[in-house]
Amino acid sequence: MKTSLLLISGLVSSALGNVVSSQTFLPSKNRGLLSQLYGEVMEAHDGLDDFQSQHIASFELDDSEDPEFQAMCGFYEQSPAKYPDDDLSSDLQLFSGIVSFAHVPMARCFEQRSSKKAPKYDIAIVGAPFDTSVSYRPGARFGPNSLRQGSRRLGGGYLPVRGFPGSKLRQLDPYNAGYKIVDCGDVPMTPFDNRIALNQLYRGQRAIYNKTTVKDGLKVPKVITLGGDHTVTLMALRAAYEHNGPVAVIHFDSHIDTWDPRVLGGGITKTQSINHGTFLHFAHEWGYLAAEKSMHVGIRAPFIMKSDEKHDQDCGFEKIVARDFDILGFKEIVKKIKERVADLPVYITVDIDVLDIAVAPGTGTPEPGGLTSRELLTVLDGLEGLNVIGADVVEVSPAFDSNGEITSIVAAQVVDSFLGLMTVN
Template sequence: MYEMLSSLSALCLFSVAAAREITFPPVFGVQVPFGSTGEHDIDGELDVSGAWYSGLMTYANLPYVHCLASDGENVEKYDIAIVGAPFDTGVTARPGARFGPSGIRTGARRIAPQFSWNMYTGRNSFLEWAKIVDCGDAPLTFLDNTVALNQLTKTHKVISGREANDTEYEVPRIITLGGDHTTTLPALRSTYDHFGPVSVIHFDSHLDTWDPEVLGGGLSHYAGVNHGTFLHIAHEEGLVLNSSIHAGIRAPVANKKYDLRHDKACGFSIIKARDLDRKGTQGVIERLKERTSGTKVYISVDIDVLDPAYAPATGTAEVGGWTTRELLTILDGLTGMEVIGADVVEVAPIYDNRGETTQLAAAEVVHSLISLMVETPVKGKLLA
């Protein structure tokens, strides 16, 4: 009996030892292993230098560059920069969008440059002429809005002020991850320096051209700068052209006549959310192109342009919005535009569901904005 037990123990030990040695069969037809960004040598060492879901999180696993390095430091060149704007103290409803940049990056974990060939166009914007990087987040205080917005303005000016990687198109362009919608104002101030006034295509459920005396109550200049007044201020500063347009509007206004007249005076026309039912996506695309024809364009996407069923994680949700597919179809249809800057804002991850619905949608919207920028390079003025 003892000899039999000894033999069984020896057999078990041998089986465990043998099980530790795993031999993989040869892999055919696989260029890069799913989940790895490096070469894979079946007969040699595994390359673990670029696995997905590891290391610091960047948008779409893009390389991180310290774009805000001090003067004199060597900074890697880029053509399109992703920058986060963790700011939400300009909201009039639910806060939480300061965590939007990290939420959008979370939604982009499954996107990777070498695995992004578009099913509809056959193109991969990450692998074309533009060098695209993630610059991380702007360092913004959460205790003083005026200081924070000045910090964000300087961040934009530093990032856009560096010489681009492509020598023919020497001004880098920025896509901002928000953050509440107030963060678009510093972005427009920066693009004005390089490209002059622009047409704004504003995807939103709200107008955001309210007079600071109305939305802010006239309490103070400080209170009047918020996520519902930034387009009024941009118009006041001469940053936007009278060929600007809203898309997806459906929220109520404060004053039956004044708000709409004032919006028109700020240079905007309106595509309402339900206009999509009559015009279709192609009709909306044609209207946006017609309105902004011959101008340089800044695209701002408030994630609440989507119905709360598709984007619950936002500060001021309005029912009756567009689907994610409809928004992406419209964005992808804006080919040929000279898009000089863009943002995706009002993503507040605390209100998202376990499936990260809003964050996934926002990440894909950013992807579409990148594609528009890559398809049409734009020349700007590099400041001395």
């Protein structure tokens, strides 16, 4: 048996060796079968010489081959393959290269603006791999990577359902709309100290904002953050506020996230008072939010105390609850949001748990009775015309996702909607 295996192994090695050997360039009658079938795959197709510039692969079977096998291979003889050029630019890009969001170019966004290596861009996508301020299930530190994986089919093209009928969004390809979009990679965030991690994120976001834009009339880049748990929004809001002033926040979530830190977390230490359920309290307290101009959408989780609702209003929020989607039409929901935020700079934050647990199981604090992906995307696209200066999608926890990656794919589509809102004129 060992002898037979060694013999077979030797024959296979010998045959495969022909693929890359000098026999590749011999006349087909003098080449082995594998070399005849696959030899051209190993050749250059960049037009360097007459043989390679033909771009056509063909082969001839030896007369000694079994007639039945010759017949099976007849299709390949009659249908020669045409290989792409060596730069592969005409080939499908779904699975090639390093996985950036929607295949946009990578950029060294954390370089000092004065550095010769500092890039210029209009919209920056950046990851915030952080989940040590959650109250239930961790895992969102892996969210940025899963969002990029879920975006592989994005990167160009028009959507016939983008926006309401007659919308400019239906004629828009956001990736080719005159804005330079880049992926900055992830901000380094320590998993051992929340104070340091959040400061790292703030400094990373600040560096991204302090770059030169390309688009005429755009003075400051727009930033899209891939979370990470929802605490990361606080630092994103801080950086956005420094360049745009107080912003109106449209907050898609099943939880209010304006909890008084004495109710959620702060009763133990001050460090724990900043978490993914209190960050909007601090955004209000520190002045990042325009007064009485922010809106929750999709709320359905229970309050902890009766005073939570009044505290939420004191933080400047009104709300559209999840079951309002069964009562109000999309246009009415969009109208309420637009009236609330008016013409202020708008920051949109989407906690993926705003979706129903059946639609987005891969999240840290799932709640039943949520939105469908269609409902969320329809409302987002309906916000056309707002001055969206920043956005994020957070709480994607791939360890709890299905093996079909449905949460990551939906979350990536949310970012695609952000890009539409940021690039439509």
